[in-house]
Amino acid sequence: MNAEIEIQLIASVVAAACALPGVFLVLRRMALMSDAISHAILVGIVLAFFVTKNIASPFLIIAAAFTGVITVVLVELLNRTRLVKEDAAIGLVFPVLFSIGVILIARYAGNVHLDTDAVLLGELAFAPFNRIVISGYDLGPQALYVMSAVLLVNILFIALFYKELKLATFDSGLAAALGFSPVFIHYTLMSLVSITTVGAFEAVGSILVVALMIAPPATAYLLTDSLMWMLGLSVSIGVISGISGYWLARFMDASIAGCMATMTGIFFILGLLFAPERGMVALARRHARNRWEFALWTLAVHLFNHENLPESATENRVDHLHEHVGWDREYAQKVLTHAKQRDIVEQENGRLYLTRTGRQMAKRALVK
Amino acid sequence: MNLMQILKGLMFDYTLRTVALGSGILGIVSGALGVYAVLRKQSLLGDAMSHAALPGIAIAFILTGSKAPLVLILGAAAAGWVGTLFIMAVLNKTRIKDDSALGIVLSVFFGFGLVLLTFIQKMPKATQAGLDNFLFGQAATLMERDVIIMGLLGAAVLIIMMVFWKEFKLLSFDSEFGSSLGFPIKKLDFILTGLLVVAIVLGLQTVGVVLMSAMIVAPAASARQWTDKLGLMVALSAVFGALAGMSGAIISSVTAHLPTGPTIVLCISFVVAVSMTLAPNRGLLWRWFRERRNNRRLRLEAVLLDLGMLAEQHEDLSHGHPASVLNTMSMGQGGVERSLEELERRGLVQNINEDEWALTQGGVKEINRILEHREVKKV
Numbered sequence: 001m002n003a004e005i006e007i008q009l010i011a012s013v014v015a016a017a018c019a020l021p022g023v024f025l026v027l028r029r030m031a032l033m034s035d036a037i038s039h040a041i042l043v044g045i046v047l048a049f050f051v052t053k054n055i056a057s058p059f060l061i062i063a064a065a066f067t068g069v070i071t072v073v074l075v076e077l078l079n080r081t082r083l084v085k086e087d088a089a090i091g092l093v094f095p096v097l098f099s100i101g102v103i104l105i106a107r108y109a110g111n112v113h114l115d116t117d118a119v120l121l122g123e124l125a126f127a128p129f130n131r132i133v134i135s136g137y138d139l140g141p142q143a144l145y146v147m148s149a150v151l152l153v154n155i156l157f158i159a160l161f162y163k164e165l166k167l168a169t170f171d172s173g174l175a176a177a178l179g180f181s182p183v184f185i186h187y188t189l190m191s192l193v194s195i196t197t198v199g200a201f202e203a204v205g206s207i208l209v210v211a212l213m214i215a216p217p218a219t220a221y222l223l224t225d226s227l228m229w230m231l232g233l234s235v236s237i238g239v240i241s242g243i244s245g246y247w248l249a250r251f252m253d254a255s256i257a258g259c260m261a262t263m264t265g266i267f268f269i270l271g272l273l274f275a276p277e278r279g280m281v282a283l284a285r286r287h288a289r290n291r292w293e294f295a296l297w298t299l300a301v302h303l304f305n306h307e308n309l310p311e312s313a314t315e316n317r318v319d320h321l322h323e324h325v326g327w328d329r330e331y332a333q334k335v336l337t338h339a340k341q342r343d344i345v346e347q348e349n350g351r352l353y354l355t356r357t358g359r360q361m362a363k364r365a366l367v368k
Numbered sequence: 369m370n371l372m373q374i375l376k377g378l379m380f381d382y383t384l385r386t387v388a389l390g391s392g393i394l395g396i397v398s399g400a401l402g403v404y405a406v407l408r409k410q411s412l413l414g415d416a417m418s419h420a421a422l423p424g425i426a427i428a429f430i431l432t433g434s435k436a437p438l439v440l441i442l443g444a445a446a447a448g449w450v451g452t453l454f455i456m457a458v459l460n461k462t463r464i465k466d467d468s469a470l471g472i473v474l475s476v477f478f479g480f481g482l483v484l485l486t487f488i489q490k491m492p493k494a495t496q497a498g499l500d501n502f503l504f505g506q507a508a509t510l511m512e513r514d515v516i517i518m519g520l521l522g523a524a525v526l527i528i529m530m531v532f533w534k535e536f537k538l539l540s541f542d543s544e545f546g547s548s549l550g551f552p553i554k555k556l557d558f559i560l561t562g563l564l565v566v567a568i569v570l571g572l573q574t575v576g577v578v579l580m581s582a583m584i585v586a587p588a589a590s591a592r593q594w595t596d597k598l599g600l601m602v603a604l605s606a607v608f609g610a611l612a613g614m615s616g617a618i619i620s621s622v623t624a625h626l627p628t629g630p631t632i633v634l635c636i637s638f639v640v641a642v643s644m645t646l647a648p649n650r651g652l653l654w655r656w657f658r659e660r661r662n663n664r665r666l667r668l669e670a671v672l673l674d675l676g677m678l679a680e681q682h683e684d685l686s687h688g689h690p691a692s693v694l695n696t697m698s699m700g701q702g703g704v705e706r707s708l709e710e711l712e713r714r715g716l717v718q719n720i721n722e723d724e725w726a727l728t729q730g731g732v733k734e735i736n737r738i739l740e741h742r743e744v745k746k747v
Contacts, residue, residue, distance in 0.1 A: 026464075031471040032412055081652060083644050084589050091411040092589060095582035096637045099630030102504060106625045120482065120503065120578070207419070207578070211475035218468045255486040261479020268472055272462065280461055
């Protein structure tokens with residue numbers, strides 16, 4: 001395997017592993033917890049590094065994941081004092097922890113590869129250099145194994161607790177009443193987010209983890225109503241963002257992680273614009289269609305009201321529409337053309353007559 | 369460096385004076401504007417805005433090739449604005465909630481900014497050195513012209529805030545009432561958000577995009593603990609922001625390997641911790657004392673009333689009642705002995721012998737007073 005393919009593989013696995021817990025963060029309105037956790041775990045990594053003196057030690061991952069959970073607990077404790085609102089609580093906790101982490105790095109760890117750039121950006125390009133070699137056999141990059149393990153844990157958790165997660169997410173009251181502890185689900189999910197963040201941290205850095213966790217699920221949320229589909233779509237969008245991000249970075253000679261985040265944003269914007277039901281284009285088209293439909297109904301009802309009455313000779317004329325219905329001449333003409341196409345009215349010497357379809361339409365509209 | 373040296377430096381050292389002034393200004397502006405963000409539950413909007421500013425800085429540099437602060441500030445403000453408008457659009461047009469919208473803007477804009485920064489790094493002959501400072505801030509790079517610009521922009525922001533004082537107050541506390549009174553709430557929201565963008569952008573060079581949000585949230589959250597009045601809160605928040613900004617920036621510029629942003633954040637977080645513990649009425653320590661006092665008072669009253677009920681069954685007021693009975697009546701509340709001793713010290717009960725207790729005349733009066741008080745409260 002060459003380095004190019006390995007990087008893309010790692011990017012895909014990272015993106016998939018992030019997207020899975022991300023779906024539940026988005027649905028449970030806790031997206032910013034990932035922001036808090038991804039910043040805060042830096043302290044855990046640095047402190048564990050000081051203890052073990054080994055950047056590759058698995059102890060680092062455990063310590064960082066633990067810090068992530070502590071962050072969640074701290075936010076909740078602060079929240080419970082009722083001295084600040086929840087958003088402020090998040091905004092107070094993670095800057096402190098992150099600051100401590102950055103200062104520790106700047107002062108004491110300057111010469112290891114734990115520098116602040118690595119913290120923010122990750123070093124995906126270097127990931128293939130760090131390999132697992134057992135008795136002379138090269139088994140591949142370590143990051144690939146770590147992230148695959150994280151991905152597997154995420155898949156297992158979601159598969160095993162799918163029903164519970166779904167219930168706790170959409171109706172936590174019912175979940176509690178049925179005996180599934182929402183607290184248990186909450187903390188397990190937060191632990192997963194922490195573990196995933198730590199694993200992805202090395203590859204994509206602390207802030208871009210947030211992009212991979214939130215943007216693909218949010219895009220999927222625009223596309224579907226089914227949780228199953230949302231999970232699948234999120235993973236797919238994440239993986240596609242990862243691979244296309246890699247090629248964008250190659251093309252621009254820029255940061256891979258940054259490009260991956262940019263791609264997740266581009267896919268989100270595409271979803272925002274072109275999602276079949278909820279996209280802005282679909283919304284605008286539906287809006288326009290409704291407007292035409294409404295104009296046709298208005299025309300039909302107007303003609304129907306005056307049909308076969310003495311005043312119909314003056315009322316049911318083209319040039320009268322703008323006076324009575326309040327349309328300007330141009331618009332009235334457009335509606336009329338449209339109505340003729342749809343076989344709703346017929347025109348004879350400037351007078352308008354409803355066809356049979358037109359009359360039925362007017363009656364239906366009036367009954368409604 | 370000791371304190372005297374720093375004080376001397378503040379007066380005569382150009383760098384130190386500039387840094388202190390600049391960080392002070394940023395603290396005042398972000399502290400004052402942060403109050404509105406915190407009251408309107410938009411604490412994390414600042415986080416998204418400051419991250420979103422990064423690509424603006426990079427684009428401004430790519431387009432103009434200049435590192436003049438005004439150019440970069442304009443770029444940052446424009447990008448921060450775009451990010452905010454994007455968030456508003458997503459919230460208005462889709463069912464995506466604010467947390468996800470903030471998270472996406474924050475991380476994607478920032479990622480794009482990093483792409484541009486790495487891209488600039490590799491541009492031929494580009495001197496991008498210095499743009500990195502926008503990540504964690506570098507107070508020592510502040511120059512006099514930067515501080516002048518910060519001062520002017522900051523003053524403009526504060527003046528606009530004063531001009532719209534009443535309107536912003538209404539917007540923060542009851543915007544629906546405001547709009548029913550005919551205030552253009554949407555436009556006011558627009559202006560206030562714009563001011564917040566400027567406040568954030570002012571701090572980027574000193575604190576950095578990653579941690580600037582703390583300068584919005586923390587001073588206001590501290591000030592909130594000390595007062596319920598908006599005017600006082602804004603003033604206090606500005607003072608806290610200025611203090612933390614100045615001390616953090618000075619500490620970091622006189623110490624090697626100490627990035628400014630994180631240092632300032634630790635300073636302001638210290639202020640938050642002190643405020644949340646010590647502030648009268650709301651502070652945790654205060655609350656703890658109040659709860660303890662209340663609990664003790666209630667325990668004393670309960671024992672006294674129990675003894676009163678026992679005394680009612682005897683003509684003789686000085687008839688002794690064993691503490692064990694009172695203990696049973698307290699239903700396992702415990703601490704009955706201690707309460708009796710305290711009551712004795714206050715002259716409300718007397719120890720008849722060894723372990724038996726009786727009310728005094730004063731105790732009877734006290735019971736009547738308590739019952740009357742409770743009766744009044746009930747009514």
